[in-house]
Amino acid sequence: MARPVRVERVLDELRRGRRFRERPAQKHVEAFIRHIAETGAPHLWPLISTTTPSSITPPILLQKFRLPDRFRNGLQSRAPCPICCPFSPKYESGYLAWHPDDGLIRAIGHECGREFFEGDSFSDSVNLYEAEQVERAERDFLLASCHKLSRLLVERWVIRIELCARLRTRDELVASLTKKAVHRLTRSLASNGTLTIDVNSGSKDHQGRAVIEKRVLGQVSGGKSLVGGADILLALERPFSEIVDDLSIVRDDRTGLLEKLTPREAINAAQEIRRLFKVVEEASALNDELRNLLTIESLAVLSRWGQHKECPHPFWIANSEGGVHLGKGIKPIRLTGTKFICLPLNFRTA
Numbered sequence: 001m002a003r004p005v006r007v008e009r010v011l012d013e014l015r016r017g018r019r020f021r022e023r024p025a026q027k028h029v030e031a032f033i034r035h036i037a038e039t040g041a042p043h044l045w046p047l048i049s050t051t052t053p054s055s056i057t058p059p060i061l062l063q064k065f066r067l068p069d070r071f072r073n074g075l076q077s078r079a080p081c082p083i084c085c086p087f088s089p090k091y092e093s094g095y096l097a098w099h100p101d102d103g104l105i106r107a108i109g110h111e112c113g114r115e116f117f118e119g120d121s122f123s124d125s126v127n128l129y130e131a132e133q134v135e136r137a138e139r140d141f142l143l144a145s146c147h148k149l150s151r152l153l154v155e156r157w158v159i160r161i162e163l164c165a166r167l168r169t170r171d172e173l174v175a176s177l178t179k180k181a182v183h184r185l186t187r188s189l190a191s192n193g194t195l196t197i198d199v200n201s202g203s204k205d206h207q208g209r210a211v212i213e214k215r216v217l218g219q220v221s222g223g224k225s226l227v228g229g230a231d232i233l234l235a236l237e238r239p240f241s242e243i244v245d246d247l248s249i250v251r252d253d254r255t256g257l258l259e260k261l262t263p264r265e266a267i268n269a270a271q272e273i274r275r276l277f278k279v280v281e282e283a284s285a286l287n288d289e290l291r292n293l294l295t296i297e298s299l300a301v302l303s304r305w306g307q308h309k310e311c312p313h314p315f316w317i318a319n320s321e322g323g324v325h326l327g328k329g330i331k332p333i334r335l336t337g338t339k340f341i342c343l344p345l346n347f348r349t350a
């Protein structure tokens with residue numbers, strides 16, 4: 001039968017641990033994390049020192065850690081801290097810290113350093129640690145997203161060309177139907193695409209006011225793209241830095257290229273790439289909406305609204321070879337000489 005995990009928490013004597021002349025390598029930090037996960041006892045890690053550090057120089061914080069829940073059992077679950085309680089259980093959350101003064105690494109309670117080290121020096125150590133964590137996360141993100149960059153940059157230009165053309169057609173459409181009419185129409189367009197028109201029911205309410213009913217005219221696919229979109233196009237055209245270009249091209253030694261980046265460059269490049277992901281996603285969603293809107297089917301529903309006898313701003317759209325004729329007011333009997341908008345073939349396939 002497996003015995004419950006019990007780790008000796010209290011030390012009999014102080015241990016010196018291993019001395020490091022330089023900041024210990026990441027592999028040691030990883031070994032420490034494994035040790036904590038297995039034992040819950042930072043002070044028993046072979047390389048660690050349990051002696052009290054000098055308070056003059058603040059430590060370099062290597063890793064923040066928390067004792068695993070499964071070792072938790074009141075006081076017994078805590079670790080002794082070389083700063084304040086070398087021989088008795090003290091903390092549940094701490095830092096693995098390297099002390100440049102004596103080259104030793106210690107596991108200290110996460111708050112213990114604030115009073116112990118001179119001035120605000122421990123806060124500076126914490127700030128540096130947090131900044132390093134951000135930088136590491138951003139570098140990991142860069143490494144993980146590099147291989148998608150070249151495809152994404154190409155996609156950005158393809159979508160830009162399509163979006164530009166579709167927005168131009170959409171703007172021409174809106175101008176022909178009048179902005180006022182389109183504005184009024186969008187208010188009758190539900191978020192699920194159902195287009196209604198306000199119709200006087202003929203009856204009156206108890207205050208003698210006419211009762212207005214909403215009559216459903218049909219579904220408009222891509223109706224959200226009737227307004228806006230210029231900001232997305234602008235964001236799509238905003239240039240990216242040379243670093244992003246470099247990262248998209250280099251194939252065999254991306255890790256080397258990433259290591260050459262300064263912390264600031266790495267963080268900025270990660271932000272730019274997040275922006276690239278976001279803008280391509282938004283632009284492609286808008287592009288899909290416009291593709292759906294600029295179809296004979298969707299435009300026919302809009303026309304039904306514009307031609308309804310109760311429509312406050314009448315307009316008409318008529319299907320024609322390769323595009324649509326359209327205009328404000330009532331649809332004329334002859335379409336000759338009326339405004340025509342071309343819907344290229346790919347625009348008509350939803």
Ligand SMILES: [Zn+2]
Pocket residue numbers: 081082083084085090108109112
């Ligand atoms: Zn402490």
